[in-house]
Amino acid sequence: MPTDAEWTMLTDYLGGLGVAGGKLKETGTVHWYSPNTGATNETGFTALPGGSRYGYDPIGGGGQFGYLRNFGYWWSATPNGFSYSWDRRMYKGDDNVVRFSYEQPVGQSVRCLKD
Numbered sequence: 001m002p003t004d005a006e007w008t009m010l011t012d013y014l015g016g017l018g019v020a021g022g023k024l025k026e027t028g029t030v031h032w033y034s035p036n037t038g039a040t041n042e043t044g045f046t047a048l049p050g051g052s053r054y055g056y057d058p059i060g061g062g063g064q065f066g067y068l069r070n071f072g073y074w075w076s077a078t079p080n081g082f083s084y085s086w087d088r089r090m091y092k093g094d095d096n097v098v099r100f101s102y103e104q105p106v107g108q109s110v111r112c113l114k115d
Contacts (some may be wrong), residue, residue, distance in 0.1 A: 001077045001111065001112065002076055002077065003077045003078045004076045004086035005078070006076075007074075007076050007086075007088050011088075017096055017099065018095070019095055019096075020095075020096075020097045021038065021047070021090040021094065022037070022039050022040050023040055023041070023042045023043050024043055024090065024097070025038070025040075025090055025095070026041055026047060027039045027040065031049060031069060032048075032069060033049070035093060037092065037094050037095055039095070045111075047090055048072060048109075049067075049070055049071055049090075049092065050072055050073070050109045051065055051067035051068035051070070051072075051073070052067055052071070052106055052107055052108050053066075053107030053108075054066060054106050054107070065107075070091065070092050071092070072090045073087060073088070073108040073109060074088045074089075074108060074110065074111050075087055075108050075110055076088065079104075081101075083103055083104050084101045084103055085101065085104055086099060086100075086101055087108060088100075
């Protein structure tokens with residue numbers, strides 16, 4: 001799983017946060033809701049809108065999936081405080097990659113790296 005710095009290195013290489021999402025997102029609207037703005041998938045990463053799993057109860061489990069086909073969320077291996085990590089988000093309506101911090105009990109996609 002990439003660190004926050006590795007995600008930043010990727011998005012910088014692709015031209016910055018304002019355009020990197022389009023270069024990473026799968027094209028078309030088979031998986032993404034319309035409009036899948038700026039999607040070219042020129043990197044071959046084929047980012048999919050897996051949404052997230054939230055509402056986790058550590059005692060009873062559970063949780064619900066949300067934002068499927070609208071957003072893709074990916075973890076980084078870099079913590080931000082006690083129970084938060086730096087993450088990345090892509091949205092159907094733009095070609096950005098957004099850096100944000102979210103609680104670790106939430107479920108998100110994982111980008112695997114080969115050392």
